[in-house]
Amino acid sequence: MTGGTGGAADRAVICGIGYRVPDRIVTNAELCARLDTSEDWIVARTGISRRRWVEPGEATSDLAVRAGRAALKSAGGGQIDAVVLATTTPDQRCPATAPEVASRLGLGGVAALDVSAVCTGFLYGLATAAGFIAAGLAERVLMIAAEAFSTLLDPDDRTTLPIFGDGAGAVVLRRGRADEPGAVGPLVLGSDGDRSELITVKAGGARQPFPGPIPDDGSQYFKMRGREVFRQSVERMSAAGTEALSLAGWQLGDVDRVVTHQANARVSAALAERLGLRRDVMAQNIADVGNTAAASIPVLLAQATADGSVEAGHRLLLVAFGGGLTWGATTLTWPHLELHDA
Known part of the structure; x- marks a missing residue:
């Protein structure tokens, strides 16, 4: 979509x-x-x-x-x-x-x-x-x-x-307005429910409710088929990112930073290679915070703003991939923002 x-x-x-x-x-x-x-x-x-x-x-x-x-x-x-x-x-x-x-x-x-x-x-x-x-x-x-x-x-x-x-x-x-820094560009969103089994927490929902005691088969825990998830994530994020750039009228060379979901450092490296980008274009914080799932892009944006690796005026490509399977991408020019302690 x-x-x-x-x-x-x-x-x-x-x-x-x-x-x-x-x-x-x-x-x-x-x-x-x-x-x-x-x-x-x-x-x-x-x-x-x-x-x-x-x-x-x-x-x-x-x-x-x-x-x-x-x-x-x-x-x-x-x-x-x-x-x-x-x-x-x-x-x-x-x-x-x-x-x-x-x-x-x-x-x-x-x-x-x-x-x-x-x-x-x-x-x-x-x-x-x-x-x-x-x-x-x-x-x-x-x-x-x-x-x-x-x-x-x-x-x-x-x-x-x-x-x-x-x-x-x-x-x-x-x-x-669309021409303001911070304006969210065209959004690309997609899903593939045929591959929902690649990333799951099976127990606890309507299909497999907890009958009483916590199950002993591990179905209450997060499970992931890592090799196939790796392949799907690189493929889906590169396609969504390319489409978002096209809709925004941008070229890859216009992008100052790619802010990707911090799934795994190897995924980011593979995505950079697939898109033909230098690795230093890929903003990263995974070494210190790990994969924070839905929170990873905004946490990275905030931390990169704080340390200066993302600056006002930078053209950003945001891309993510997750369970569902789901994926998405968008573009924006980063605005000047002040950070405050919570």
Whole structure:
């Protein structure tokens, strides 16, 4: 699916950004003490040296609130008409987590909903927020992507446990013009349900509810068929990114930074090779935070803004791939934004 975000005078424009990662740092050495693996193996396979995990009792909403508060400060305050939360790890199955987040931010009464597209969640959430603005339902939307993905992981699985981290990133979008810095470009979104078995958490839903005790077959944990996911992610992200550039009227040479979902350092390298880009064009933070699923793009954008690797005026290509299967891409020229502590 492709589409813009309204007419020339009716675009969603990013005007604030914030992020939050948990205080707890989990190093490769800590994981190797309990898994049949080595620090060198983890770095070689993933590019990850450490990640952040929530503490017991800390939930997705806690991260979302902190990131959302920072984004609101970055945007200079102002009215918010809707809250969109992209997450695979809601605080509970029912109700959605977004209304609680809105209430805790002092935004009670506004429209609030969860979006679930796994690691493509930020881009699907961005499209949802842009749709609110284009439809005239909102002037300003707080869009948060937050994950406590460590809560889904098998503590004995060396293939998935080292990969994922927890975190939240948020942006504020306002109604604006297509020629403004921060205006979200044409969005490319897609899915392939025929391959849904490649990335799963099978138990706990309507098809396989918990009958009582937690199942002992591992079906309550995140599972991924890594080799096929790798192939699909590079193929789908390169195609979606190329289409988004074409719709925006950009060439690959126009792109200053590619901000991709931080799935795995090898995926980013393979994507750069497929697109014919230098690796230094690929913004990265996976070594320090791991794969934070839906939160990875906004967390990376915030951290790259803070360290200067993404600057105002940079032309960005955003691409992601996740369970579903889902994928997406868009373009934008990065605006000048102030970062604030949550």
